[in-house]
Amino acid sequence: MNSKIYYKIGILSAAILLCTAEVQAAPKFSYSYLDEAVKEFESKNSLSSVVLMEMGSGKVEYIYRPEMAVSKKLPPGSLVKTFSALTLLKYKDKFGFSPEKKVLCKGRFYPSENLTPTKSDLNTLHLPQDEKGKEYLRCSLAKGHGEMDLRSALVQSCNVYFLTSASSDPDLFYSKLYEDWSLGKSTKSRLDSYIEPSDSNFTSISLLRKVVASIGEGGLLLSPLKISQLYSSIWKEGPRLSPYWGASQEPIRSEENPYSGKDLRWISSVLSEVPKTGTLKDLHISEKGNLEILGGKTGTGTKFMHKYETHGWTVLSFRKDQKSYVLTVFVENGSGGNQAKSLAAVLLDKIDSKSKDSAIKSGK
Template sequence: MYRKVYYKIVILSALFLLYGASLEAAPKFSYSHLDEAVKEFESKNSASSVVLMEMDSGKVEYIYRPEITISKKLPPGSLVKTFSALTLLKYKDKLGFSPEKKILCKGRFYPKENLTPTKSDLNTFHLPQDENGKEYLRCSLAKGHGEMDLRSALVQSCNVYFLTSASSYPDLFYSKLYEDWSLGKSTKSRLDPYIEPSDTNFISISPLRKVAASIGEGGLLLSPLKISQLYSSIWKEGPRLSPYWGQGKEPLRSEENPYAGQDLRWITSVLSEVPKSGTLKDLNVPEKGNLEVLGGKTGTGTKFMHKYETHGWTVLSFRKDRKSYVLTVFVENGSGGNQAKSLASILLDKIDPKSKDSAIKSGR
């Protein structure tokens, strides 16, 4: 009996030391006051994760639930449409793609014969059948968006547009998307003691899943930290930086950015429209104060192998006190246009309380 008690004490002591080491390794963030706002949101919704990163350096200024943000890969949904748009632009000649060409969206994408769903696809996707028994993938609007070009499709987050564009050459599109965006690789972060998931190799998947990758579906999984790194490289038009925290560390390149400045600038101009007229148009952006929202994107990712359940995402770029940041919000049960957007609005208000003070003083 005494031996059992002794071993329990040893194990508990070891766990205590490990836990204490973890606490010491995580820095004290200047935005730690955001914890209370996220906890309040979670009490009415579901588990959430947040990462705030300075874009010019890769320094993580705030993380909520690092065990999710750093260490978990999750379905990103429509956040991938930004990567797909840049892939289509870069390889437009090989893919036979034109950003000006309009595609009619009636709310449904019918897979062609070369994309016939496999047994695995039927378990992965929600594929309703029409009145003729034909299977299709839904758009974000049930009745469709009408005619869409690349700009309007990205602002309004049209599934049909991207699925149609990727379906012409599924193998080529998917290989370029996967390789250029390093979707199987970690961010090479320096966020001890947290460990990122291991890198994965290019895997063979069905043609339909390759096409569905254009909208972040079909089993594509990314961490919130990876999303932050990739979007930072888009908005700042620079290399992908290794995320870090704490003092005494310098910015470190993780990978070069394979996309041209002209395409990146065009995409950021499109993303700047999302909070104004797109899926983030109801975002409560501070009208006064030191914070300026530069752009954003929402995403609703289907839980892998749980085709009727979704995760919610919102990623935002903003400027405050002459520094540029990317804010990534993940909500375990929800959508990007509702729960994740709501939490992002709450956090923006807390990040720049001066905007609220200005509103009160002006009588608004």
Template sequence: MNSKVYYKIEILALVIFLYAAGASAAPKFSYSYLDEAVKEFESKNSTSSVVLMEIDSGKVDYIYRPEIAVSKKLPPGSLVKVFSALTLLKYKDRLAFSPEKKVTCKGRFYPKENSTPTKSDLNTLHLPKDENGKEYLRCALAKGHGEMDLRSALIQSCNVYFLTSVSSDPDLFYSKLYEDWSLGKSTRSRLDSYIEPSDTNFNSISRLRKVAASIGEGGLLLSPLKISQLYSSIWKEGPRLSPYWGASQEPIRSEENPYSGRDLRWVASVLSEVPKTGTLKDLYIPEKGNLEMLGGKTGTGTKFMHKYETHGWTVLSFRKDRKLYVLTVFVDNGSGGNQAKSLAAILLDKIDSKSKNSAIKSGK
């Protein structure tokens, strides 16, 4: 056996060791009963990951596949539209943006002359051509959403609205999106022994990819844990907290929230409409149970450099036993409106059923 073979064996052994060590590091969660539900879902779909976090403290009460949730960065798709909305509101004067202004969505966004697709764009983005051979970015609805303002575009998850709104100054928009949401930074978590991806610097990318970043495309990569942290800061209207799971640990601020309470409250109110009339309207929500749904968002992210394959995401906020939670669901092969939403509904039902049974046993 030559040295190269020995080297490969040593590397494989190290990977197995580190994985085994990490797999045993997560504590025993009170929500570990959800494991079986996720495993059954995976058997019929694809690899998935779940994070359940307390919004007010950053305490992780449940995590499934932390090797994905903590240690991998993935394209978040339309989940970024919420970040884009807050960025547009904060810098509306500099971006010449008005949340009331209507954008007509006919299902296609044609890049402006200053954002002509580069060779890299054609390899990265799904850019079909129309009957005249001109590239465009698609919306979720082939025939379009019609007239959209910021509220309706968030609820219905309209690509064309956000692409159009940021296209006047993609450089300014992208720099503020990247900076304010710390998209290159980790959550500064305390989830031993899992390691988060290293911080990255501001990326120099094409103008079209900066436009596409408004809908979570073009190369943006975030971990499920990072998504949980950022969405928690929206519903909390407070600082971003360092995720932890140790019983003896206390909440720690990771960084301040750069957005105003007024804008955060407005966006949270819009997210509360998504399970009622938006992309989560078919989500099963337990009636008269112990859960109060506060809002949510779906996302379908294009796999980086695999422009015909997608990941599915769903993020939900709910109240249970006077605590606020954020539930982040990731499905490797799927969409937010189908597979990820389906798994989220399964988990909500399991949590609600368990809560009801506990209340009955305690005589409440």
């Protein structure tokens, strides 16, 4: 046989062995019954990834497509608005910011002269032109949300509010957002044998992209695992924990939480409104079930350098059996308010049904 053929066969065999090893690396989860639900969803939609993490410990209780959830960075879209809100609150004196101050949203954000789009911005961002040929950024609601304060802007996911607030000092805003949320760093996970992307630093970007980072666009990339870690630290008002899944492992702090309990509690109360009156209000979960939804957020991230294609995200917090969990759902093609929300609802229903069955069998 030709030596080149032997060589190719060897490479193929090595790749198969590597993939097999990675598949076997993830433990058998008690929530593995969710696999079928995700596969059914994917058959009608697109590739997806799911992370279910116990917030008090950082233990990953379930993960679907760990090679995507752990090893890939993706544009998070409006999920970053929660981080932006906390950044604005923490440094409100430096920004001259007040959470009660109203911003009028008419559906469009027009960059000021100091934010004039560069060639790179035009290639990266979706910047339609109005009838006068001036570029603008769209809000999540085409006709606008009207007057928004911080609470309503986060619940209704108003782009114009956050873009306007961040534009008061783009350099300061971006540096604090990037630093406090460790957006270029890994979670320091212990999910053998999956490797997280190496740490990075993207501070050398245009002023407009620094402003657009407030809504999770402009090149910000985060993994589903990172999203789970950061949102857990918000809902638990505690440190950022190193994600793990080994039965013999213990919780480890990877970073302290730089935000005050007062601000974290306020943001948590706002996020609790999202499933009731915000972008998750159509999330259909039985009120008589064993799950208590604590809060959530949706996100629709623009694929980097593919400004007309989007990813869908939903992150939710819920309580079950006296433990609190964060569920992060990522859908490769879609939006947070539709596809990702739909998959999240299916998974929560499956978890709730299983919990009821277990309760019946145990006689509780």
